[in-house]
Amino acid sequence: MLLIHCPYCGPRDETEFSYGGEADIARPLEPEALSDAEWADYVFLRTNAKGRFKEQWVHTHGCGRWFTMVRDTVTHEHGETGVFGGFEPDAVG
Numbered sequence: 678m679l680l681i682h683c684p685y686c687g688p689r690d691e692t693e694f695s696y697g698g699e700a701d702i703a704r705p706l707e708p709e710a711l712s713d714a715e716w717a718d719y720v721f722l723r724t725n726a727k728g729r730f731k732e733q734w735v736h737t738h739g740c741g742r743w744f745t746m747v748r749d750t751v752t753h754e755h756g757e758t759g760v761f762g763g764f765e766p767d768a769v770g
């Protein structure tokens with residue numbers, strides 16, 4: 678059993694979570710100003726990193742909140758988790 682540390686709920690079984698892709702993909706401030714190629718890059722192209730990589734996950738079968746987690750794409754080892762928007766939840770175990 679692999680545990681993932683939800684920053685809101687604490688460690689839970691990995692089956693409670695869903696992968697959400699690469700973290701920190703910012704929506705363009707003026708999407709109408711982008712060319713079709715730039716829009717396609719934003720929508721479809723993602724980093725395919727080897728090694729430690731920051732991803733977004735959701736605690737689907739728990740609190741339902743999104744958070745970030747660093748995962749090694751080679752070893753599948755999970756690292757530190759974080760929250761969006763600078764909000765820091767109460768300490769959880």
Ligand SMILES: [Zn+2]
Pocket residue numbers: 683684685686687736739740741742
């Ligand atoms: Zn949670």
